[in-house]
Amino acid sequence: MEYKHFSHQHTLTLYKVQPGQQFQCHGCHLPCNDSVFACWRCSFFLHDHCGNANRYVKHPSHSLHPLVLIPSPTYCSGLFLCNACGGPGSTFSYCCALCEVDLHVHCAYLPPKVSHKSHQHEVYLSFRPMDKKGSPEYCKICTTELSLRHWSYFCDKPECDFRVHTFCATSEVKPGLYQDVEPDDQVQIPTSTGNQNTCVYQTPVTTASPEEVLAEMFQLQMQLQMAQQLNQIINSAKI
Numbered sequence: 001m002e003y004k005h006f007s008h009q010h011t012l013t014l015y016k017v018q019p020g021q022q023f024q025c026h027g028c029h030l031p032c033n034d035s036v037f038a039c040w041r042c043s044f045f046l047h048d049h050c051g052n053a054n055r056y057v058k059h060p061s062h063s064l065h066p067l068v069l070i071p072s073p074t075y076c077s078g079l080f081l082c083n084a085c086g087g088p089g090s091t092f093s094y095c096c097a098l099c100e101v102d103l104h105v106h107c108a109y110l111p112p113k114v115s116h117k118s119h120q121h122e123v124y125l126s127f128r129p130m131d132k133k134g135s136p137e138y139c140k141i142c143t144t145e146l147s148l149r150h151w152s153y154f155c156d157k158p159e160c161d162f163r164v165h166t167f168c169a170t171s172e173v174k175p176g177l178y179q180d181v182e183p184d185d186q187v188q189i190p191t192s193t194g195n196q197n198t199c200v201y202q203t204p205v206t207t208a209s210p211e212e213v214l215a216e217m218f219q220l221q222m223q224l225q226m227a228q229q230l231n232q233i234i235n236s237a238k239i
Ligand SMILES: [Zn+2]
Pocket: 025, 026, 027, 028, 029, 030, 046, 047, 050
């Protein structure tokens, strides 16, 4: 079976990684140890979940605009800082160019709730920055400080006061199973069957086709560029 991915010019084949083999995913730079999409000519590999990631998502953390999957950051530095975990990335990201929102693919698909052996209750994903309190808050799993600006998982029982990093809460979670949902399908609320830690956000319910959404994004980006150029003209006129 051959696959075509927008980020690579050759067709890819699905390959089962054998024990002892080491490949790095081009989409997230993490090691691949399950199934990969491979171009053997270029030694180009993608996790199946990175290769299957939707071209755009309507993400609950940024409901204003769709986030578009881009193969590499558009910033001069060649890096982005993930709004979810705060970590850098240099490969695939879900991005809103208008608002400078960037998410790692695996952060964009963090499950809405997970369970972790360190806590008796399920914990919920929170996108909202925490209220600034007097004292810093520490992750109950790794005990390092929690950033006020990034996402976290928390227990909603007030008596627990349990809040942790997204990457700490999901260290044992299998990466999302990205499923393509037909545009006219209802959004599937992730259901807990078997491994309840593998649920992911599904394709958004939208009446627009992917092409329409991309066209809309393109238009927004053009507007942004025009606004920036206008700004430059105004600024240079001031001097
Ligand atoms: Zn990957």
